Every structure is written in structure tokens, then in C-alpha cells.
Amino acid sequence: MALAAQGDTWGVPGPTFLLIYLGAVVAVAVVAAVHRRALFAGTRGAHVDTLGPQQLAYLNGGDRLAVYASLGGLRGAGAVGSAPDKTLWQSGPMPSGVTPLDTAVYNAAGRRIRAREVLTDQWVRSALDQLRAGLEANGLAVTAGRLQTARLWVIAGLALVLLGIARLLAGLANGKPVVFLVFALVFAVIVTVKLWQSTRWATGVALKGMAELRRRHDYLAPRQSPSYATYGAAGAAMGVALFGAASLYTMDPAFAEEAEIQRINASGVATSSGSSCSSGSSCSSGSSCSSGSSCGGGGGCGGGGGCGG
Known part of the structure; x- marks a missing residue:
């Protein structure tokens, strides 16, 4: 156990890092969605019925x-x-x-x-x-x-992406399996892109x-x-x-x-404000790989917690 602990990348077992990392990504997505909802609420009582x-x-x-x-x-x-x-x-x-x-x-x-x-x-x-x-x-x-204020959440997303890349490189250098970390990193990239593109x-x-x-x-x-x-x-x-x-x-x-009219649809309703990836249940599919049963066991991802590098 002591030797396994000493071999962990950054001194943090892979499953533990995955759990924390995915939790941080989901937290950023959820809090960003709540913040955007407040930012974009508009004036209560405003009506569109009289608009042209x-x-x-x-x-x-x-x-x-x-x-x-x-x-x-x-x-x-x-x-x-x-x-x-x-x-x-x-x-x-x-x-x-x-x-x-x-x-x-x-x-x-x-x-x-x-x-x-x-x-x-x-x-x-x-x-x-x-x-x-x-x-x-x-x-x-x-x-x-x-x-612009809403897009400031991209900074948090980029920070998580860079952290994931650093962990990935460190895990590879340490000879640890990083398959599930790659999936978690892709998830972080998707969330960050959504935060920017919305x-x-x-x-x-x-x-x-x-x-x-x-x-x-x-x-x-x-x-x-x-x-x-x-x-x-x-x-x-x-x-x-x-x-x-x-x-x-x-x-x-x-x-x-x-007239070369582009076939665009009315997109106000369909435009995402980041909420499409803000629910832990739909976006954090990687959570099944951060549990001790699937990643931390001896048979799955390299023994003592190598799933997350």
C-alpha cells in the first residue's frame, strides 16, 4: 500500500482525481448556467405582444x-x-x-x-x-x-482543461493508464467550448x-x-x-x-446558455469511471488507481 501511494501521480490516486476533476467540471457548468439564467432574465413584466x-x-x-x-x-x-x-x-x-x-x-x-x-x-x-x-x-x-460577463466562465473551463492536460502528461510520464482521464478531459473541453460559443x-x-x-x-x-x-x-x-x-x-x-436567403431557423429558444451540459446526470457519464469499483479495483485500469493518471 505504501509503495502504491508513493507511485501515485501528484500523490493523488487516479480514481480520486477523476472524481474531483469531473465534479469540478460539472460544478462550473451548473453554476455558469445558474449565473446566465440570472444575467439573461430580463425585466419582469416586459411584454412582446406589441413588438413588430x-x-x-x-x-x-x-x-x-x-x-x-x-x-x-x-x-x-x-x-x-x-x-x-x-x-x-x-x-x-x-x-x-x-x-x-x-x-x-x-x-x-x-x-x-x-x-x-x-x-x-x-x-x-x-x-x-x-x-x-x-x-x-x-x-x-x-x-x-x-x-461578455457570461463568457467569463470560459476562464474557469480553460483552467480545468489545462489542469487535465497537465495530469494527462504527468500520468503518461509516470506510466499510468489514462484512458478515463482522456474522456474526462474531452468532457471538460466540450463544456468550455459551449461556454464560449453560446x-x-x-x-x-x-x-x-x-x-x-x-x-x-x-x-x-x-x-x-x-x-x-x-x-x-x-x-x-x-x-x-x-x-x-x-x-x-x-x-x-x-x-x-x-436572394441567397440562408435557411436559418428562429434560434432564440434553441440557443444554449450552457444548460445542456449543466446537469450532472446527462453530462457526467465519466462518473462511472471514478468509482472505486470500476477504476480502483485490481482488474480494471492498472491496479492502484491508474484510471486518472
């Missing part, structure tokens, strides 16, 4: 989906069209009751801009900034500052309200095959806002194809 399609589209998919909602409305009103060379053009007069974003997109079409370059137009960018600022002020959109536009309050709007406007979902003739320009814009650009392909596939 472009505002809803931003909350569902950011700037790009907001522009697509504008294009859907303008196309439904016969104001813009697309050409075989992938450019937009003004196919009719500006409709009444337009938003600043509609005006900017319509004017961009007058310059025969490519649809996928509309987002780079300075007037479109200005209109999007104005739209975003209003949503943020009402507690419906997540601010850039809060996203993008979110809508606050929790907004997400809840939009879920209700989707139920209320289910007839605009792509699976229902909505048409311009039935629901008009307003319906087209709302369909894109709530269900993504797939709605535009359903209503006007030729225009969507020529």
Missing part, C-alpha cells in the same frame, strides 16, 4: 433574421424583388407604415445590392442598432456587456412571450405551407420573425433562392 415582426425576428435570430423579416414584408408588399444575378431591386413603391429598417433595406435594394451584403450597408446597420437599443432598454434583448439575443422574459406567440401564430409555420395570397406582407414578415427564414422559402422559394 422585425423586433421579434431580432430576438429570435439576431440582425440577419431581422433583415430577412424586413425582406419578407417588402417582398409580400411587392416593393422589392430579386434578380438572377443575386441582387435586389425595387419592384414597386415603398408601402405605407414601414419601419426605419424597411426604409434602409428598400433604399439598399435601389442600389442593386446583393441580398447577402445588405447587413453591411451603413444605413441598415444604423437601423439595426436603433432596433437593438430599444429592445435592450425594455429588458427584452441581451446586451453585449451581459454576454450566443443569445432574447432575455428569459422575451423567450417566454415568444413561445406563446408561436403557438398563437402556428398557422404561419412552414409546415402549414402559408402563402402571400392568404396572409399578405404582414403575415410573411411575422412568419419569418417567429419561424425563421424557412418561412420565406415556403412563401416565395424563387425569391428566397435568388
Whole structure:
């Protein structure tokens, strides 16, 4: 026993290290998810019922989906069209009751801009900034500052990844089996990447309200095959806002194809805030390898606790 203890990497048995390491990774994921939930809660009592399609589209998919909602409305009103060379053009007069974003997109079409370059137009960018600022002020959109604060958890994830790599190298140098440590390290990398990649536009309050709007406007979902003739320009814009650009392909596939509209879905609900790997039961599958029965026994991973290096 004494010789085995002296041979442990860093003086810590493999199963013990695995248990502590996996526990730390799960703890970071869980605490980060709770912190993000608080950061992204939004203003209590805020409502989305009075928002226009472009505002809803931003909350569902950011700037790009907001522009697509504008294009859907303008196309439904016969104001813009697309050409075989992938450019937009003004196919009719500006409709009444337009938003600043509609005006900017319509004017961009007058310059025969490519649809996928509309987002780079300075007037479109200005209109999007104005739209975003209003949503943020009402507690419906997540601010850039809060996203940056949430991503600070990446530092904790990176620290755990580096610790795992150091243990892996030390275990290999010490001649210890490290198979289960590799799995634990992969898990830590996945959690860290999720913490960094998560993008979110809508606050929790907004997400809840939009879920209700989707139920209320289910007839605009792509699976229902909505048409311009039935629901008009307003319906087209709302369909894109709530269900993504797939709605535009359903209503006007030729225009969507020529305008190079990306087949993106409304992603506010599906965007992870780190919660997908925050439950110990679903993400810590490596825990079965940190128990004394499967890793610390004499037959499994190299005798006296070599599973974790």
C-alpha cells in the first residue's frame, strides 16, 4: 500500500482525481448556467405582444433574421424583388407604415445590392442598432456587456482543461493508464467550448412571450405551407420573425433562392446558455469511471488507481 501511494501521480490516486476533476467540471457548468439564467432574465413584466415582426425576428435570430423579416414584408408588399444575378431591386413603391429598417433595406435594394451584403450597408446597420437599443432598454434583448460577463466562465473551463492536460502528461510520464482521464478531459473541453460559443439575443422574459406567440401564430409555420395570397406582407414578415427564414422559402422559394436567403431557423429558444451540459446526470457519464469499483479495483485500469493518471 505504501509503495502504491508513493507511485501515485501528484500523490493523488487516479480514481480520486477523476472524481474531483469531473465534479469540478460539472460544478462550473451548473453554476455558469445558474449565473446566465440570472444575467439573461430580463425585466419582469416586459411584454412582446406589441413588438413588430422585425423586433421579434431580432430576438429570435439576431440582425440577419431581422433583415430577412424586413425582406419578407417588402417582398409580400411587392416593393422589392430579386434578380438572377443575386441582387435586389425595387419592384414597386415603398408601402405605407414601414419601419426605419424597411426604409434602409428598400433604399439598399435601389442600389442593386446583393441580398447577402445588405447587413453591411451603413444605413441598415444604423437601423439595426436603433432596433437593438430599444429592445435592450425594455429588458427584452441581451446586451453585449451581459454576454461578455457570461463568457467569463470560459476562464474557469480553460483552467480545468489545462489542469487535465497537465495530469494527462504527468500520468503518461509516470506510466499510468489514462484512458478515463482522456474522456474526462474531452468532457471538460466540450463544456468550455459551449461556454464560449453560446450566443443569445432574447432575455428569459422575451423567450417566454415568444413561445406563446408561436403557438398563437402556428398557422404561419412552414409546415402549414402559408402563402402571400392568404396572409399578405404582414403575415410573411411575422412568419419569418417567429419561424425563421424557412418561412420565406415556403412563401416565395424563387425569391428566397435568388436572394441567397440562408435557411436559418428562429434560434432564440434553441440557443444554449450552457444548460445542456449543466446537469450532472446527462453530462457526467465519466462518473462511472471514478468509482472505486470500476477504476480502483485490481482488474480494471492498472491496479492502484491508474484510471486518472
